[in-house]
Amino acid sequence: MVEKCIKGRVWKFSDNVDTDQIIPAKYLVTGDRRELAKHAFENVRPEFADDVREGDIIVGGKNFGSGSSREHAPRALLGAGITCVIAPSFARIFYRNSINIGLPLVECDVDAEDGNVLAVDFEDGKIVNADTGDVYTFPPLPDFLMKLLDVGLIENTKRKLKGTNG
């Protein structure tokens, strides 16, 4: 189950963060979250892997997660303890992958700096920047995706298989 409200510290990124930046190709020899997390953002923010804390939030620019289809990218972020990624727009495969494996994404243009604390309410579609006091709203995910995020693709598929197999 994904939490309905979270609070976390911000890591700020710019536009077009691609999956090669999130997890460089040379580490694509495992699917293990924790292992992948050790190399997250290695080329662009070498301090990330050491300094990231459970519950942190990523605030990106437009087209976050562009590039390859590697599910290793959202897996690495989950492995690093990231609980939510907020960006004005996402690349579509990254979007699908994240929802499928239970990493919540929020489409919203938020002003925040490294270290700011954000509170995100997924149900009400509200973000508060505790440092600046600014409040942002976003349309919650469509029902279908909300359920998928909640249950997870794996469980969802199991249920489907049971249904069709009687």
Next chain:
Amino acid sequence: MTIAEKILAIHAGKSSVSPKEIVDARIDYVMVNDVTGLPAFEVFEEFKASSIIENTVLIQDHYVPNKDVASAEQAKSMREFAGKYKIGNHFDVGRGGVCHQIMIEHGFAAPGRLIVGADSHTCSYGALGALSTGIGSSEAASAMATGELWFKVPETQKFVVDGKLGKYVMGKDIILHIIGDIGVSGSLYKSMEFYGSTIESLQLSDRITISNMAIEAGAKCGIIPPDDAVFNYLKNRVIGEYTPVYADEASEYDDTFEYNAGEIETMVAKPHLPENVVPASEIDVEIDQAYLGSCTNGRIEDMRAAAEILKGRKVHPDVRMIVVPASKSVFEQALRERLIEVFMDADAYVAGPTCGACLGGYMGVLAEGERCISSTNRNFIGRMGHKDSEVYLANPAVVAASAVTGRITDPNDLESS
């Protein structure tokens, strides 16, 4: 309905769909490669599914021949999975090549089909009139188990290119020109459809280059209405039947873009985004490596375009040129046409099919500060090696001309010099 809308409607068993609607659709093929395969196999086991859909394709291409023990284990997991579930469509080293080229060559891709692959450039098969798109590993596993997947119906943008292309201007230049115009998120979540006299006159390989790079504009797919070029290619090749799908006269497009082919030059995308496009003639940069290959431009037509320039010439002494035909059959054809001889006489290094250098995996990785002119599709930070190396994207003729001079060069300038 547009082509993408129609294909989704047909596969969802509906008479019509509209953009942004979420549908469950039946898929015709699902493909994974050696990198995205392993996580998919692990997830598949969790389903405890009683069977796997027949239309599963497994292709070893990213890190094969294995570059180290970890990649060897990864490749082995694919072999074992193929054995356990008796998957005939498993292309191992020596029998296949770069996944998208294999999907096309072996007749999996065909008009009207809905194909998913755990690789972002799965959009390549749009050149044959299919709706094909990249997905993640977990959902590839889900598709293998259920034969279905959820899709959000995309909005469609129409791109019309008319007129005659100049010498050495290829499909690569058309798509780079378009991405330069609309940007790397210009088609985010959308379907690109390509029309016009220029597109119709293109050989299939150039069309594949265009569809291949639709993802570089953020698109879900890049579809070209199929014609005789496609039907002829598929004769004696395609597996099963297929039904071409075309857009209705009254289709609704999100946007329409028009281009004049005469204004499109040989283009180069500078680091670190495919949208940083300038004409090759306007850029003067020294290079250390020239790479010809990949699912974007590793076909026989690309080999011919480069060989035409390299014939009787030498690669500049300060440059390494690497040539990687995208598949076994491209390699064989290049041998038959004696193109491999041309490359080797020019001092290029020729290797068997693999993704290798294209994603900075192995075999052609760049050192700090090095620059590569490349026929591939991505020039992201560190894409082909060190984070401070640089990749310039161009068509095969520009790659070859640049290899000869040691600087990024428009082949048209090479002729006059």
